[in-house]
Amino acid sequence: QKEVEQDPGPLSVPEGAIVSLNCTYSNSAFQYFMWYRQYSRKGPELLMYTYSSGNKEDGRFTAQVDKSSKYISLFIRDSQPSDSATYLCAMSKTSGNTGKLIFGQGTTLQVKP
């Protein structure tokens, strides 16, 4: 079983839709959970950073962590064409300063005008 699983998509939605992106993981030692956005041939850009279970909201983005189910989600409200990118989940057993990040495969999102 892979440590982090993420459906690669592609996921295509109309502008204004609510997007739900998800990852599952197998290692219960993961404590820190991140979502990165990556445009083609560019570096990952941090969107959300959460610790343990719960919700975190930042503008149109909401991150959810359910440690009991080993399941994390990213919701994008009022999606825009500029949100079209690959979204990577990443997780760590320790805080970002000393731990390595384990990434999911990434989900490619296309938001159509």
Added chain:
Amino acid sequence: EPEVTQTPSHQVTQMGQEVILRCVPISNHLYFYWYRQILGQKVEFLVSFYNNEISEKSEIFDDQFSVERPDGSNFTLKIRSTKLEDSAMYFCASSGANTEAFFGQGTRLTVV
């Protein structure tokens, strides 16, 4: 806004040659990382570096790889004898105490 800077953006090298990829982390960060992403595959951890030594490395980071912080600002990744399968995007990242990791824009390495 502070950012991680990587040079060059694209490097083409012949198989067997040595390459050095360069990174300037965010200035007050203490922890430094290299990751790679083979085309179409996931981002993979290579190595983490703190206090002038490697703190963790992956199975990918074998004897052909080395890292160095030569002058207090640059952070380099050296591949001694490149192989075709080393072709990938290489990302440098840095983080401060109790902060998340920020990534550079990457160096695309093509081994021919």
